[in-house]
Amino acid sequence: MPFGALEEIIVLDLSDRLAASFCAKTLGLYGCEVIKVESLEGDPLRQWTSSTQNHGADDSPLFLHLNAGKKSISMDLCSEKGQKLLADLMKISDVVIESQTPGHWEEKGLAYNQIKNINPSIIFTSVTPYGQTGPYRNFSYDELTLFAMTGAMNREGLPEREPLRYAGEIAQYFAGNAAAAATASALFKRTLTGQGDWLDISIQECMAGHPHQIGRRAPYIYAGEPDPRSQPRTSASGAREPYAVGTFKCKDGYFSFLPLGPRMWPNIARMIGREDLMTNSKYDDTIKRSENKEELEAIFQAWLDDKSREEIFQAVQAAGVPGSPILEPEEVHKNEQFIARDFFQYVTHPSGQTLRLTGDPFRLSNTSNPSIKPAPTLGENTSQVLQDLLQMSNKEIEILTKEKII
Amino acid sequence: MILGDSKPLSTIRALELSEIWAGPFCGCLMGDMGAEVIKIESIQRIGRGPINPPSNAGGYPDDDPGNDPWNRQSNFNAINRNKKSLTLDLKTEEGLNTFKDLVSQSDVVFCNYARTVMENFGLSYGEVRKIKPDIIYMLMPGYGNTGPYADYRSMGMAIDAITGHSFLRGYPDMDHSSNSLVHHPDAVAATNGVMAIASALVHRAKTGEGQFIDLSQAESFMTHLGEIYLENQMQSYPRQRRGNRHPDFAPQGVYKCSGEDKWIAITIKSDEDWYKFKRKVGNNQLNTKIFDTLEGRQENHDQIDEIINEWTYPQDRYDVLNRLQSVEITAGVVLDCGADCYADPHLNERDFFQIVDHPSAGIYPMTGPIFKFESSNGEVIHNPAPCLGQDNSYVLKEVLGYGNDKINQFEADEIIGTVPLPGSDMGGSRRAAN
Numbered sequence: 001m002p003f004g005a006l007e008e009i010i011v012l013d014l015s016d017r018l019a020a021s022f023c024a025k026t027l028g029l030y031g032c033e034v035i036k037v038e039s040l041e042g043d044p045l046r047q048w049t050s051s052t053q054n055h056g057a058d059d060s061p062l063f064l065h066l067n068a069g070k071k072s073i074s075m076d077l078c079s080e081k082g083q084k085l086l087a088d089l090m091k092i093s094d095v096v097i098e099s100q101t102p103g104h105w106e107e108k109g110l111a112y113n114q115i116k117n118i119n120p121s122i123i124f125t126s127v128t129p130y131g132q133t134g135p136y137r138n139f140s141y142d143e144l145t146l147f148a149m150t151g152a153m154n155r156e157g158l159p160e161r162e163p164l165r166y167a168g169e170i171a172q173y174f175a176g177n178a179a180a181a182a183t184a185s186a187l188f189k190r191t192l193t194g195q196g197d198w199l200d201i202s203i204q205e206c207m208a209g210h211p212h213q214i215g216r217r218a219p220y221i222y223a224g225e226p227d228p229r230s231q232p233r234t235s236a237s238g239a240r241e242p243y244a245v246g247t248f249k250c251k252d253g254y255f256s257f258l259p260l261g262p263r264m265w266p267n268i269a270r271m272i273g274r275e276d277l278m279t280n281s282k283y284d285d286t287i288k289r290s291e292n293k294e295e296l297e298a299i300f301q302a303w304l305d306d307k308s309r310e311e312i313f314q315a316v317q318a319a320g321v322p323g324s325p326i327l328e329p330e331e332v333h334k335n336e337q338f339i340a341r342d343f344f345q346y347v348t349h350p351s352g353q354t355l356r357l358t359g360d361p362f363r364l365s366n367t368s369n370p371s372i373k374p375a376p377t378l379g380e381n382t383s384q385v386l387q388d389l390l391q392m393s394n395k396e397i398e399i400l401t402k403e404k405i406i
Numbered sequence: 407m408i409l410g411d412s413k414p415l416s417t418i419r420a421l422e423l424s425e426i427w428a429g430p431f432c433g434c435l436m437g438d439m440g441a442e443v444i445k446i447e448s449i450q451r452i453g454r455g456p457i458n459p460p461s462n463a464g465g466y467p468d469d470d471p472g473n474d475p476w477n478r479q480s481n482f483n484a485i486n487r488n489k490k491s492l493t494l495d496l497k498t499e500e501g502l503n504t505f506k507d508l509v510s511q512s513d514v515v516f517c518n519y520a521r522t523v524m525e526n527f528g529l530s531y532g533e534v535r536k537i538k539p540d541i542i543y544m545l546m547p548g549y550g551n552t553g554p555y556a557d558y559r560s561m562g563m564a565i566d567a568i569t570g571h572s573f574l575r576g577y578p579d580m581d582h583s584s585n586s587l588v589h590h591p592d593a594v595a596a597t598n599g600v601m602a603i604a605s606a607l608v609h610r611a612k613t614g615e616g617q618f619i620d621l622s623q624a625e626s627f628m629t630h631l632g633e634i635y636l637e638n639q640m641q642s643y644p645r646q647r648r649g650n651r652h653p654d655f656a657p658q659g660v661y662k663c664s665g666e667d668k669w670i671a672i673t674i675k676s677d678e679d680w681y682k683f684k685r686k687v688g689n690n691q692l693n694t695k696i697f698d699t700l701e702g703r704q705e706n707h708d709q710i711d712e713i714i715n716e717w718t719y720p721q722d723r724y725d726v727l728n729r730l731q732s733v734e735i736t737a738g739v740v741l742d743c744g745a746d747c748y749a750d751p752h753l754n755e756r757d758f759f760q761i762v763d764h765p766s767a768g769i770y771p772m773t774g775p776i777f778k779f780e781s782s783n784g785e786v787i788h789n790p791a792p793c794l795g796q797d798n799s800y801v802l803k804e805v806l807g808y809g810n811d812k813i814n815q816f817e818a819d820e821i822i823g824t825v826p827l828p829g830s831d832m833g834g835s836r837r838a839a840n
Contacts, residue, residue: 005608049652064636131756143652144658147671153740154740155586158577162662164576167634168631173630174593181601181604188607189413197414208747211431211485212427213743215480222480249581325567326568326573329574329634332568337550338624338625362598
């Protein structure tokens with residue numbers, strides 16, 4: 001297995017926000033050489049959640065995750081010489097990924113429409129909160145406010161309380177992942193035709209065009225169905241079993257269940273050792289089970305009370321009932337499935353600390369994924385990149401260093 | 407075909423064997439980018455909702471399931487744009503051979519059913535590559551194709567739970583039994599699926615080799631939570647539930663505006679933002695020195711939230727949005743998926759919705775592709791979701807060159823068809839009623 005699927009593709013990562021940075025990282029996992037271009041001060045994400053930092057490596061966990069495997073080159077992007085250097089790098093790159101407010105690169109002469117004259121096959125991927133056009137294109141954002149604008153937040157939480165965001169930076173990751181998929185698709189066409197492209201990826205649209213959002217928008221436009229937050233254990237339009245839906249407490253934590261359709265009823269009854277319920281006329285159709293939901297939930301809860309998540313997990317798999325234990329994040333890397341698949345990768349950071357990084361989101365049988373390297377320190381690879389890619393001499397690099405361009 | 411002006415995947419034919427969300431959305435994104443995606447269905451087993459829903463069932467145009475509810479179901483039609491539909495009974499020899507003939511004319515096969523479904527049809531990767539050595543073949547079960555959970559059933563909720571995301575979501579002052587039933591991970595499997603297939607296509611273009619793609623929906627989603635696992639390792643205290651707050655920002659939250667269930671999300675990112683913000687709010691109670699630092703605002707967050715709510719409560723949410731964004735304060739209105747999104751000026755200006763004429767469901771504005779390419783001037787294609795078996799004739803005649811006699815015989819033998827057989831209803835649709 002000689003090489004990664006995207007080997008020999010040079011990605012210039014100009015991102016300073018999560019989504020675009022994750023897009024570049026994902027491409028790097030499959031063989032692209034990702035060169036992260038930072039200002040002399042460094043990517044602002046190096047300092048993310050600084051108030052909670054108390055570890056050896058200086059950079060934030062978010063930065064260390066997003067930039068694993070990348071090379072870092074730092075330069076003064078405000079100076080003319082720095083911009084000239086960046087133009088030279090864009091000329092020999094295959095992909096540029098950026099996250100600036102629309103119009104930012106035009107001022108520097110480095111927008112797609114300018115760069116394509118010196119590199120017609122460049123793929124220029126712009127990942128921004130609201131896209132390149134439209135009235136919100138310059139809006140300031142973070143995960144919370146952007147998530148609000150996608151349709152997803154309106155359904156998260158309880159009807160009587162304020163709507164919620166998801167945990168994690170979900171909208172931004174999702175858009176970054178989608179951008180990587182679109183970029184890889186553009187790379188495929190480029191391999192056949194040599195043609196470049198400019199991708200306008202809006203984080204809002206990625207999340208508003210997400211299956212769960214379009215799956216709610218269609219019933220609205222077809223039949224005027226509203227889209228409220230619902231009680232966490234209610235069945236949607238009678239589709240799910242009316243009880244045993246949602247998240248329940250058990251002996252050592254919580255367990256989530258989502259039995260779909262009345263055909264699950266006998267499976268659940270058998271699983272909890274109560275086949276007798278199946279012949280009880282109080283429970284013999286979904287409407288009756290819905291009316292007697294409280295009784296059934298009490299029976300179900302009693303069964304859960306003295307069982308561990310692991311015992312329940314075995315039981316649901318044997319019974320064919322969809323469900324899963326809620327793991328604490330700290331338990332995930334100890335889970336037997338992820339251990340068996342060697343999902344987490346352990347790498348040593350220059351600080352000496354061993355970092356537990358997530359591995360590949362998918363595995364390709366015929367190509368090897370290069371083993372993950374730790375995130376670079378600021379400007380770690382500046383000289384090497386300039387020598388290798390721009391064939392600059394030591395002397396030229398020395399001068400740029402003295403002039404504080406790099 | 408002039409490749410230069412075409413969509414990125416317009417040279418590709420992909421066979422989709424999938425239902426619900428993850429696989430269908432993967433096919434949808436590929437179709438958006440020009441691939442010919444043929445959805446393999448059957449009249450023996452229907453993944454398009456119930457075949458005889460009650461007349462009051464939700465989710466159909468004007469609440470009317472019509473004579474062919476399987477072609478009118480809202481969820482199905484939303485997520486299967488830009489595809490073709492072929493029905494095939496893979497349990498018959500003719501059906502299976504037809505599928506194999508189609509494989510020989512295709513580039514990609516992907517399936518999001520349980521790991522063993524394809525194997526049981528005799529269509530494992532090993533078998534399929536005998537027919538088409540450079541085929542790209544992807545299976546995307548919940549926990550991947552190896553390991554002790556390889557055959558575990560799963561769905562979005564299970565993945566959300568086992569990755570730790572469920573543990574961290576929800577209201578910090580409530581327990582997990584209040585967690586919502588909406589689950590994000592299926593969609594991540596879809597975007598990673600497209601990424602995987604596109605990467606394998608690049609490799610095939612360079613080397614002529616196909617390959618097998620092992621996609622674990624759990625691992626796919628875990629790459630979106632990487633910093634949380636790292637934090638737990640690097641810091642002395644584990645991440646807790648945060649609700650709408652983030653430790654770097656305060657105040658931050660979702661505040662009530664005028665009207666029923668109307669809200670605005672606000673994030674004050676810096677002290678400078680705070681000074682601008684309190685001038686906008688104009689309440690003297692905010693002019694306390696203690697609030698001028700992040701720590702001070704965090705310690706008094708609930709009190710500050712009350713004052714903000716008093717300010718937002720009588721106002722229209724869009725007014726608050728524009729007032730704050732005009733001075734670069736981070737804010738966003740909470741849009742619902744339906745009326746609010748359709749009315750949003752920004753989404754409309756970017757042509758996020760297209761008028762789609764579906765032969766059975768009718769004419770409606772539907773949500774569009776999410777990628778805009780300069781090479782197509784940002785324009786998108788949005789063909790309606792296919793009716794069941796709509797493209798049987800195209801595939802069998804034009805792609806495979808079968809004669810009319812053979813096709814008629816297939817219809818007579820119920821190998822293909824456009825109407826589900828009795829008993830084909832899986833009852834698995836989220837909109838299924840009794």
